Amino acid sequence: MLFKKMLSTLILVTTLAGTHSAFAACSWWNRPPAKITIPSLAGTTSLSPAPIGQAMASQKISFYSGNAEIEYCATGDKWGMNLNVSGLESAGLPNVYKTNVEGVGIRIGFDKPLSGNWGGVKYPPFEYQTYPNWIYPFPEQVTIDYIRTGTAVGKGPISFNFSAQFQATGLTPINIVGTNLTTEVANNIYFSACEAQVKSLIVPMGKVASANIRNGNTQAQNFNLNVYCKGLRPTQPAPVKIYFEGATTSDGLLKFNDAGQSHVASGAAIELTNGKGTRLPFTPSKALNLDWQHSQPDAEVYHFSGQARYVPSGGEVKAGKADAVVSYVLVYN
Structure with a gap:
């Protein structure tokens, strides 16, 4: 009798947990590929006047057009992105990394243009809570900002690699990779x-x-x-x-x-x-x-x-x- 009572109790707890929202997770509608590679940068990037901490130039590169979305998330689920930029250290400004060109840093952001649910360029790392009946789009565009980091600004080639992950509760992350992204920074407005x-x-x-x-x-x-x-x-x-x-x-x-x-x-x-x-x-x-x-x-x-x-x-x-x-x-x- 004691054994049967214990077994009944365990079955009851398991049944309740199985219907609890803590085990809910987001799901894909039109899931994108597990890995996406960013196309090449423009060969030349010309700088424009900007104060320290602001963008002197930007490149926007489309990398996906499959209209993927996340849906059926429950309250308390999370979605967001993280980022790793290989070999570059922080420039001391938010989300900005030093390059080998003096006074020029890069900032990498993601966007889904014309999507109100995405809400403009976002710079990883970021994480947001989900809400029921909301749809969360997968990004389609990467923005590379060239940020002024000092008084003196140089010129020359910049090359870098990055790996970003788009993730949501219960889903396998989608990798967005930029390999050997190279551009020549042209500077005709700043003293080095x-x-x-x-x-x-x-x-x-x-x-x-x-x-x-x-x-x-x-x-x-x-x-x-x-x-x-x-x-x-x-x-x-x-x-x-x-x-x-x-x-x-x-x-x-x-x-x-x-x-x-x-x-x-x-x-x-x-x-x-x-x-x-x-x-x-x-x-x-x-x-x-x-x-x-x-x-x-x-x-x-x-x-x-x-x-x-x-x-x-x-x-x-x-x-x-x-x-x-x-x-x-x-x-x-």
Whole structure:
């Protein structure tokens, strides 16, 4: 009797579980192939202007037209996609991977155009909950976005592989594979790099009498920067700007190194101005345009002229060491 009671109980539990929605699963209508291979990319990809983090170019490639859909999913079931991009690391932006071309990353998305249930390009990995009586379409198009990842932007060939899986509860995943996808990135709008001809510039300020500083009778010392920008052949010179960073009390007024120490001069500062007598900016929003000089076979050449001189900064002018350091920042692209 004990054995029969236990058996009856087990049969009862099994019957209830068999009708519970937890064992429901999605099903295919017009199931696609188990593996789909992406056709080749366009041979050349031309970049357009875009801020960092945005797409400079996109390619849309259709890979399936069988109108496959998932149906009969129950509440609590899931559908979505994951993605593996071979050999490329994250670019530090959402869903963006570094490439071998400086400043250019790729982002891979999937879409079923004109399908309201898909809802625009989606970038794996993603997962959504299903609902009864809804139909979930299988994607038909891959979008390759070329994302700007830095100030400098290069050019050249890009090649990569990826494997994506489309999956839903209870179904075998469908593999979407891109093998040796290659394109030549053409860049006619961005500099790949801008740098000064001289990495570190020393401006000899000489010895100046404190009385001359108090009287505003100091000699300005000239300094010059030649900047070479590579990777762009513009029909008109592209703007390149400059601003400065350092210990200042206001724009263009530079504090001495170790200010406040007993061996350092006080009551004075170094005034930095451009060739027109305007104090140099120390914020990006006030950056000054460099003067374009000429083109070279591999670069555009820009020039900046400035002056430095001692001026009173308030309080008693006392003798001492009066060195200062300033850094410059180039703004381009």
